[in-house]
Amino acid sequence: MSERRVTMADVARKAGVSPTTASFALSGRTDMRISDTSRQKVLEAARELGYRPNVTARSLRTKSTQTIGFVSDQITTTPFAGDVIRGAMEAARERDNLLFITEAGGDRDAESSLVHALLDRQVDAVIYASMFTRYVTPPKELFGRRVVLLNCLAPGFDAPSVVPDELEAGRDAARALLAAGHTEGIWAIGGHQAVPATPEGIIAGNERMRGLEEVLRAGGARLDGVIECDWDTRDGYREVSALLAAGHRPRALVCLTDRVSMGAYQALGEAGLSVPGDVSVVSFDDQDIAAVLRPALTTLKLPHYQLGRLAVELILRTGPLEAVVHRVPMPLQERGSIGEPAEG
Template identity: 35%
Template sequence: MGAGMTTIKDVAKAAGTSFKTVSRVINNDDNVTPETRKKVQDAIKALGYRPNTGARMIRSKKSGVIGLIADQAGMSVHSVNLIRGAQEEAWAQGKFLMVINIDDNHQNMDAAIDKLLERRVEGIIYAAMYHHAVNPSDELRAVPLVLANCYDERGELPCVVPDEYAAACDVTRHLINTGHRRIAYLNLNPRIIAGRERSRGFLDTIHQHPAVDGWTEKAISGEIGQEVSRVDEVMSNLLNSDRRPDAILCGKDEIAMSVYFSLVEHSLQPGHDMAVASFDNLEIIAESLKPGLSTMALPHYEMGQWAIRHLLSENLEISHERLSCDFIRRASA
């Protein structure tokens, strides 16, 4: 029987159940036994039945669609996992995720909002490329809204971000616990939250260990989006200094890659002559470098999951959730 001709009553007859039971299965109602659910699902598959989503939306007043506005996040390798986490969690909860990427000048923001509202989305996730404050429009604030990898500068919206401070404390403790006593931290741009929080976590942990000499180096300068790397200059100074470190912590994996190159140029082996650790776990770098780079993995996938769960919980209290980062230990530290 063709999918366009099949009705819910046909499915009920094939499964040996009532059409109300079929409806419960379609709507993911828990009040169905696993055995009956399987019979209905098998009948749906065998008959090629497709529920009338328009009718379901009218009855339930819910579209089954969640919007995700990716503020350049869709362009970032780091944030692909955030979208994947949201997609998989939405799918697991019987929802469809509609993703729209916004360019850096936000010219298509109004069109994106209009498209999502036309489809009567049940809520929207606003995901940013990097951890920073945002100020969503009043039009966006009028629908259930959760922020991911960013937070509301007004403090009025729930959000989920990485715990940058705790991540820095954890990786610094690892370097100390593995015997390193002179640690230089090549920081990110201090104008961004990750730069400030990672530096604070590093220094606070160093201060808890009086026997350890730790300090920060300005490896990145310039305005956000127009940064200039100073890694080669910083590394040359460090390696020719009386205060030569035995471990280097890098603000991100791209900095660590430059550190590897500098060490090799000075006939030093990363992980052997000098430990190197980092942040982000950008696998194309961390796994390709030899030896493999020890780094803190940011919880992008988990942030996507959390945002969907919080949105669908219909409990939109103003929560500023910080998720922990995992240390991925490889041979560099």
């Protein structure tokens, strides 16, 4: 990229010392004896020439490129991507690292090819990311490499995972309802089980429900029903409409995702029921719509930024990576959709 860069040799020449001395002076190693005067001369020369080390050349010897590869199935479409990448990027920058961002689009061959491209560039580690929490099988090229699994799990693959703490989020949803006084008339919309159209429910849905049921039961509250459905707005609308049409009068809805909540709002509105006056709603994910709904939705936020950040922080810790599952808290975004139980 044009204009010869200043090299260490240039600095050494200007300072009147050998490249070796310049190297030691610049790296600031104390185990090699460099006089203060030499060190000053080198530092001064480097400053004047605007010297910056060539990371590529250095890495040839040191084996460290201060570079991390990021491979995901999808970075576009989803609201997930931006914040995860920003979290990873900021953590990387704090330690003078840079990120190669790639996307395989779910294609195994593309994935292998991308991992090769990353390894050919000697990345120090690879983040293997999924856009929703699920089980994955990383490409064989990653075996034995320094890898962190982001938002996914791979039993048998020797690497740490970083995932949202869905179980605790389920508990927190229950606690939020209990704290507002809800003990009956509670329904869950979206259910434990994933149906094919909602693969993101496989892990998230199950754990949210487990946590929810555990704390409700311990708190002496009752879950009147669990409605299984896909995780889209129309599903929430349809199921809640049906629920009301069947004569049920819920006091609180636990919607397994914000899109379902949005559908629930529509159904409740049509039935003349207000949130949270007649029915409280607590949700999960904190997607964009959560804040713009009226009333704004109380929801347990997927900690995208923190997931990205922690993945990089693990990588940059010294020492080998342990195959542990790190669960990142999903903070409760308290907004206006939970109230006291309606009378009657």
